[in-house]
Amino acid sequence: MKRKEQYQDFHDFIIEGTMLCLEKYTINELPLTEVCKKAGVSRMTFYRHFKNKEEVVLEYFELIYDKFLKELLELESINSLILSEKLVGLFVEQEEEIEKAVKGNYYSLIFQVFAQKMTIFYNETTTWADYLGTKQKFWNDFMAAGLFYVLGNWVKNGCQDSYDEVVKMVVEFHE
Numbered sequence: 001m002k003r004k005e006q007y008q009d010f011h012d013f014i015i016e017g018t019m020l021c022l023e024k025y026t027i028n029e030l031p032l033t034e035v036c037k038k039a040g041v042s043r044m045t046f047y048r049h050f051k052n053k054e055e056v057v058l059e060y061f062e063l064i065y066d067k068f069l070k071e072l073l074e075l076e077s078i079n080s081l082i083l084s085e086k087l088v089g090l091f092v093e094q095e096e097e098i099e100k101a102v103k104g105n106y107y108s109l110i111f112q113v114f115a116q117k118m119t120i121f122y123n124e125t126t127t128w129a130d131y132l133g134t135k136q137k138f139w140n141d142f143m144a145a146g147l148f149y150v151l152g153n154w155v156k157n158g159c160q161d162s163y164d165e166v167v168k169m170v171v172e173f174h175e
Contacts, residue, residue, distance in 0.1 A: 011049050013039040018056040026105040027053055057106050061113040064094070069117045073124060084170035088163060091151040098155050107152070115144035146173065 017039030021030050030053055036046055050056050068090055075082065091098070101107040119140040131139055147170070154166055161169075 010039075010041055010045055014041060014046055014049055015056055015060050017041075018053060019060055022057075022100060022104045022106070026103070027057065027109075028105055054106070054109060057109045058113060061110050064097075065113050065117040069121055072121055078125065080171045080174045081167070084167045084174060087147060087151060088167050088170060091155050092159065092163065095155050095159070098152060102156060111145075111148050111152075114148050115141065118144040118147070143174075 014035065017037075018030075018035050021034050021038050025031075025034070032043060032046065032053065035053065035056075036043055039046070050059075068086075072078065072083070072086060098107070098110070101110050122140050122143065123136075150173075151166070151170070154161065159166075
């Protein structure tokens with residue numbers, strides 16, 4: 001096996017091992033030795049790839065949200081309805097991950113990644129004629145935080161409102 005492939009394999013094993021361990025532990029309680037054992041790597045190998053457990057979780061969700069962002073940006077056309085359907089759909093798909101993150105005390109890490117990706121999306125798809133500098137940044141932060149809070153709570157509370165109702169509300173918020 002080539003060195004580069006082996007490096008990537010270890011990297012992936014660490015991510016997978018960490019996420020499996022987070023089914024049993026909170027991120028604060030999770031012993032690094034448990035991650036290393038599950039991933040089949042040494043502590044030294046772990047630290048060659050990551051600074052800490054939080055960085056592993058961030059990368060895990062970066063991969064998920066990068067794929068989502070790519071799919072959004074590849075759409076031929078997008079409007080508030082399409083965006084709302086995609087966002088609500090993402091949160092439905094991520095229901096188990098969100099529940100796990102709440103129990104594992106790393107929900108805020110998912111938000112960090114979501115906010116970064118939504119900022120990229122809005123910067124690529126929005127005309128910012130009257131929203132420059134701080135105003136643009138605050139608008140991005142406001143939208144990402146609001147969407148994440150509302151959709152995250154909807155999922156955490158068992159998706160009691162219908163998918164269609166939530167999509168309609170998100171469209172209204174977004175216009």
